[in-house]
Amino acid sequence: MTEHHRYGYHPWPERARWTWPGGATLAVYLGLNLEHFHFGEGLGAELAPGANGGGGPQPDVLNYAWRDYGNRVGAWRVLEMLDELALPCTVLANSAMYRHAPQLMAAHRARGDEVAGHGRTNSERQSTLPEAEERALIAEATETIAHHEGTAPRGWLSPWIAESRATPDLLRAAGYRYTLNWCSDDQPVWHSTRAGRLLAVPYGQEINDIPAIVARKDGAREFAEMIVDDFDERLRQVRDGRAQVMGIALHPYLIGQPYRLRALRGALEHILRRRAEVWICTAGAIHDHVLTLPPGSVAGDAV
Template sequence: MLPTHGRYEYAAWRGRTPYAWPGGALLAVYLGVNLEHFAFGEGLGAELAPGGPQPDVLNYAWRDYGNRVGAWRLLDLLESLDLPATVLLNSALYEHAPELVAAHRARGDEIAGHGRTNAERQSVLTEAEEAKLIAEATAAIRRHEGKAPCGWLSPWIAESRATPDLLAEAGYGYTMNWCADDAPFWMTTRAGRLLAMPYPQEVNDIPAIVARKDGAAAFADMILDDFHERLAQTADGLPQVMGIALHPYIIGQPHRMRHLRRALAEIASHRAAVCITTAGAICEHISALPPGVVPGSEWVR
């Protein structure tokens, strides 16, 4: 037998129990807007070009463009199309760019936990240090938003063996780290169940544009191909979740925004047939379904 994680059991796509999203749609779409801040002269960070010796001004400034400019252009686009967002927030943004977080708060976007900063990776910490990281990020969101976040995405999607346990113990309802399905499923932890929320590793501007070097038009086409194929697939009667992961320092560049607008406008035009929502609202809906409907609910409590 191969080593396993023990968090969930295999559940084949065929044969699952059908259910629907609010309004009767079978496809739910959410936008995951990653608002991230990075340390200057040290730590981790995505690169536009291979970084030189620290301080790596080129890549630091490229990333900071997202918070200064790109995120505001993305906000305008979301407003023009009346689209909600799930904000995956580094808590360091409350100090670095409080106006940006306030703008998302004002439009009622969901604020989810995304660590303190993407300059660090929680998987290399001791359990006590990781618990402290989660607690500090969570407390900052609770203090500024008036309530604790429901969802979590680890910086760099990095986990230790204890991360799901620590998230459940901290009161989280869902994690985006486990991208193993097209629909949510329940995982087990030492503190009870935790929902695995689909988060895209394909329809995501970092692997698409930074890693694979896809152009802006190709990324927009990927979004639309994914959307229309999923919409067609729901003819099998089973619900799906489509996430679109966006990083303002990448997608907020003007030449990419034009193509993103094309893709999101097309999705918005189908809002009568799909559920355009937030990850938190998806979690709330799933949590209210009876046992036996969602994979894992029959054995995870």
């Protein structure tokens, strides 16, 4: 069988017991995707079948405009909600956002939100590129973020979660310390790369508005109920002392629609009623805490 050789099998019952800051056993973070798309070409999620999914001609104005609503309006409403609820977030930013919506990126910078790399644009997949071109893509996105934020990002989420066989190696060599591409666990897992180890921080693919709303056609309240049920079940599960991560993945062109935002706010308020029992954080803070744990605490420590 073909294997990836990034990490070994670590059954859940054999995991070590440890805690997040404050003695919490559940860490919760928001991954807010800020994305920009080419007009008239490339990839993009669809509100309705258009040029990419239905065979119609480009430019696909309907779906382009729907996605752009997220940056023009939806993301600002999400920001207001985050401020109201005093919630941090990890911004997963296409580097094109600094040119397309600089005020939006500045607003997150003013809040002190973490910015992680998310490629140049979600109109492309890095997994289709030759290794040298993928390396250049990572370098271009990283340099843009570092220029505007004053520090290079430590985390990366590939557009469309697309990896080549070399992506983890290229990320680690470029200075990245964690990846959000792998949803294979409820705890962080160390992955091996040619340049050293890279931490995989769990990123939600179930509690994620694109698979839920675009793919499965779940309604706003169904998605909110998923968040609540996932949170409540995890709180029950972590009574066994094995720490977990709950990542909530959001896209402003979806969740920034008023009726969806209202439902999301209710789900987040439910989580916050248990704030004293959980650690509300960023993906980068999860990485930093893992570095403080005793050797052998996290799966893949030996790589």
